[in-house]
Amino acid sequence: MEVGTDMGEKQKYIFVTGGVLSGVGKGITAASIGAILQAKGSKVSIQKCDPYLNVDAGLLNPREHGECFVTKDGAETDLDLGHYERFLDIELTQKSTTLSGRLLSQLIADERAGKFNGQTVQLVPHLTNAIKQAIVDAGEGSDVHIVEIGGTVGDYEGLSFVEAIRDFAGQVGRENCLYVHVVYAPFIETSKEFKSKPAQNALHELRGFGITPDCVVVRTEAPAPHAIAEKIGRFGGVREGGVVLLPNAKTVYEIPLTIYASGIGPVLDEFIGNSEKPDLKKWKQLAKAQQASYAKKVTVGLVAKYLDNEDTYLSVLEALRAAAWQEKVELNIAWLDAEKSSEKEFSGVDALLVPGGFGARGVEGKVAAATYALQNNVPYLGICLGMQVAVIAAARLGGLKGANSTEFDAKTKHDVVYIMDGQAGKESTGGTLRLGDYQATLKKGSKTAQLYGVQNITERHRHRYEVNRQFISEVEAGGLTVSGTSPDGELVEFVEAKNHPYFVATQAHPEFKSRPDRAHPLFVGLMRAIGDI
Numbered sequence: 001m002e003v004g005t006d007m008g009e010k011q012k013y014i015f016v017t018g019g020v021l022s023g024v025g026k027g028i029t030a031a032s033i034g035a036i037l038q039a040k041g042s043k044v045s046i047q048k049c050d051p052y053l054n055v056d057a058g059l060l061n062p063r064e065h066g067e068c069f070v071t072k073d074g075a076e077t078d079l080d081l082g083h084y085e086r087f088l089d090i091e092l093t094q095k096s097t098t099l100s101g102r103l104l105s106q107l108i109a110d111e112r113a114g115k116f117n118g119q120t121v122q123l124v125p126h127l128t129n130a131i132k133q134a135i136v137d138a139g140e141g142s143d144v145h146i147v148e149i150g151g152t153v154g155d156y157e158g159l160s161f162v163e164a165i166r167d168f169a170g171q172v173g174r175e176n177c178l179y180v181h182v183v184y185a186p187f188i189e190t191s192k193e194f195k196s197k198p199a200q201n202a203l204h205e206l207r208g209f210g211i212t213p214d215c216v217v218v219r220t221e222a223p224a225p226h227a228i229a230e231k232i233g234r235f236g237g238v239r240e241g242g243v244v245l246l247p248n249a250k251t252v253y254e255i256p257l258t259i260y261a262s263g264i265g266p267v268l269d270e271f272i273g274n275s276e277k278p279d280l281k282k283w284k285q286l287a288k289a290q291q292a293s294y295a296k297k298v299t300v301g302l303v304a305k306y307l308d309n310e311d312t313y314l315s316v317l318e319a320l321r322a323a324a325w326q327e328k329v330e331l332n333i334a335w336l337d338a339e340k341s342s343e344k345e346f347s348g349v350d351a352l353l354v355p356g357g358f359g360a361r362g363v364e365g366k367v368a369a370a371t372y373a374l375q376n377n378v379p380y381l382g383i384c385l386g387m388q389v390a391v392i393a394a395a396r397l398g399g400l401k402g403a404n405s406t407e408f409d410a411k412t413k414h415d416v417v418y419i420m421d422g423q424a425g426k427e428s429t430g431g432t433l434r435l436g437d438y439q440a441t442l443k444k445g446s447k448t449a450q451l452y453g454v455q456n457i458t459e460r461h462r463h464r465y466e467v468n469r470q471f472i473s474e475v476e477a478g479g480l481t482v483s484g485t486s487p488d489g490e491l492v493e494f495v496e497a498k499n500h501p502y503f504v505a506t507q508a509h510p511e512f513k514s515r516p517d518r519a520h521p522l523f524v525g526l527m528r529a530i531g532d533i
């Protein structure tokens, strides 16, 4: 479907932009609005537009940007897509992530291919048209399509996106577009007051681009007086009731509730023409589960390389939390530095988890964690690199002293993990990993098959290296068995330890399919194993 043609009568669009500063919860706000609309019976789709010039998030430094989330069709995306999937319980695709770099490279390729018939190719209208088309494509088939624009309005690189969403209303009708601006009101300690000025300036700037928002979400660190909303509304040209206050919540899954309670309900009712109350039972239950205190406390040691940014392992942490709520245990995460951790630290936790990762730094610490877990009956969950280090650990225990992955030791004689066919030479290039959904067949009677409850499963992937089957007998001698392979039996997808309370590892990334109210079986298995010990 093309922008401006028959775009469907009922289709509605919600644009979520940010002002003042980024990182105040625009993604969670967008996802929460989607959750409220779903709870009113709407079919919701969602998309993140990121103005930076990368083609995808695959090569971004996770320390700076947080985790790289992977969709079922292999898009390497911003972590906000993880929030969207967890909040809306939908599986997103390549269409849900739109970056300037991707659109521009296509535009330039089209120009080279002579597709513009002599026209001057410009940011407006060519890039803005491409943005609008990407929005229409991503929203196709839903009742309400939510579009979050990354960064803050006024950023130099984001201007084409702001112009595109302004212009969009001209084609689909202003009544079919709802503009939500998320701003921040700081609290000044000395005078003990919230300040509305930065928000006013942000709204002024947005209006300068031709957008008067229908709704302003004011983020504050603590509950703020209603007068602040009135002031922002009056000076910002936003109608009464359109400004809602959103103080920090105790847990993110409370936000659909707080945002609904903040008074956004009537704005959404009017926009979609449905005043039915949303059924927010699921969110109430989740908020309750998160805040309950449980007698049983478990400490999971996360053997990690990036210790200063929780976002780097966001989906893994969310998957652990979901499993803990489901199993009614209080979860404590111990961050173990992969470069420094020792047996003493490993012995101080109830379970070890080695998440995905790239590069040699800290890898020996991860192998040590897997070795410790194998030898001391400590529950272990290995994810992607976490499976590769488990295989290395077992191969070494099984007699191959120098066993390694060629990712970390290119010259190792015992390359128990090696580069896949067709991957050599592509290291550190973008979009070339084994990405997205792949099926696996689980071994009958294995712990892994028991956990999943079925033998044929699908999980998302993001890796370049594979287990080398040539050394399987040594890996087995070290205590691991292969519990799942690709359907053709070629690639090792799961391993587990024999005679061990819980040692399960996978080449895939199960954390991406965990949901807050439907924990992933491998994470549930870990919690149960800790409970049983």
Ligand code: GLN
Pocket (backbone or CB within 6 Å): 355, 356, 357, 358, 359, 383, 384, 385, 386, 388, 407, 462, 463, 464, 465, 466
């Ligand atoms: N670095 C490993 C590989 O490329 C593991 C990747 C990961 O953990 N996501 O195969």
